[in-house]
Amino acid sequence: GQQQLNVCVVGAGYVGLTTGVCLAYLGHQVTCIDKDREKIDMLLAGRAPIYEPGLEDLLRLANARLKFTTSPEACRHADVIILAVGTPPTPNGNADLSFMEAAAAEVAAQLTGERFQVIVNKSTVPVGTAQRVNLIITTAIASRGGSANFAVASNPEFLREGVAIHDTLYPDRIVIGSASNEAINMLRVMYAPILEQTFAAPKVCPRPERFDLPALVTTDVTSAEMIKYAANAFLAMKISFINEIGGLCEKVGADVTEVARGIGLDKRIGPRFLQAGLGWGGSCFGKDTAALIRTAQEYGYDMPIVSATVSVNRRQRLRAIDKLQETLKVVRGRTIGLLGLAFKPDTDDLRDAPALDIIRVLLEMGARVKVYDPVALENFKIQYPNLAVEPCKNASELSQDCDAVIIVTEWEEFRHLPLAELAEKMTGAKVLIDGRNIIDRQDAEKAGLRYVGFGR
Ligand code: UDX
Secondary structure, eight states: OOOOEEEEEEEEEHHHHHHHHHHHHHTTEEEESSSHHHHHHHTTTTTOHHHHHHHEEEEEEHHHGGGEESSSGGGGGOOOEOOOOOOOOOOOOOOOOHHHHHHHHHHHHHOOHHHEEEEOOOOOOTTTTTHHHHHHHHHHHHHHHOOOOOEEOOOOOOOOOSSSHHHHHOOSSEEESSHHHHHHHHHHHHHHHHHHSSSSTTTOOOOSSSSOOEEEEEEEEHHHHHHHHHHHHHHHHHHHHHHHHHHHHHHTOOOOOHHHHHHSSSSOOOOOOOOOSSSOOOSSSSHHHHHHHHHHTTOOOOOHHHHHHHHHHHHHHHHHHHHHHHHHHTTTOOOEEEEOOSSSOOOOOOOOOOHHHHHHHHTTTTTTTEEEEETTTHHHHHOOOOOOOOOOOOOHHHHHHHTEEOOOSSSOOOOOOHHHHHHHHTTTTTTTEEOOOOOOOOOOOOOOOEEEESOO
């Protein structure tokens, strides 16, 4: 049988909540702790405070083994305490570790020394943070004359928003970094159901048909911390790379989607994260590449590849504006529609979303801007009340009187746009800028649109 552990998750954000709910589903006793009373109340009522497909269903299924509270007291009896608090970026690119440090201090106050406990860093934190957490806790315990019986581990997550549950239950690998074998063994027990895939797959998130058991990577803490940054920088680099190639494809008359297919079949390269378009956004890639460059600076080390990854991505967003100027000539006074606001489909997350940059530039240029997103519109209205854009209820309402429509997010429904209807409602040059290369050029042209893709 499987061993049931007592787990506390500090921070009920994206990562913490998904991890906590999944671990409870897998059979552990889990307490999610968050300072935000409102968030905890929502969770107690069975509702997820974030939009993540399947999360509420899993919340229901795991209900008997899940607790939600604002008090850190439950950490007293935990085998494993997972720190999953926010590490927002500061203006200079550093991660703000104040939440992390506060959480470590709060947890330290609960550690009794009566049983061995593992403190897990799951937040994406700069290299060296696990050692810092270790120091904070050791010092706190020593200063009250208590006895220490804990170890710190770094256990980065690689989950993507929108498929967070899938990525948690069916990962490619699990990375555990710690100096303590006892800690590594405890986490091996915690993750046993995932490593051995012994759980009954939930209906809302079935096991992929072809799925190899996840690899377990055990290593030192610093390497584990580095793995997280290197993985995200590499993925961001793949996207920037294909976008750079796409720019040249436009010049020479090649199609980047064909090029991506052709190179992606080489197993050494792989087909994923080679979709050219407006580039990457979201809470991770921008923050993590900046943090990596920042850490390198502290050591007087140059990272030209990571730096180029960032600058290519910045340029890529503005390519949408270039394309408007090339086709409309004058942008001032034109009506431009944005299909999609979220940084990617299946989320209402607007962090570092390309749409925000595009909107700002268009408004500065004096365009009239209409926007539609199937999920993120409400979030957008709350967060950006000062952006003078016109929200629309659907793609067809949006297209009314538009000189150009830009597909910014590859929502599934945008793959099946009523192109003829759009063309009918649009005006002037009727330009469709396909920022995600999801529409067939011939289909668009047959419908009467002027099609402009990215890198094709
Ligand atoms: C990412 C990592 O994938 C995940 O492992 C890490 O833990 C957190 O950061 P996420 O930010 O949720 O996850 O989204 P992801 O699906 O990776 O997409 C990131 C961005 O890249 C999106 O804006 C997406 O539109 C863009 N993208 C992705 C491309 O432009 N082209 C691609 O081929 C793939």
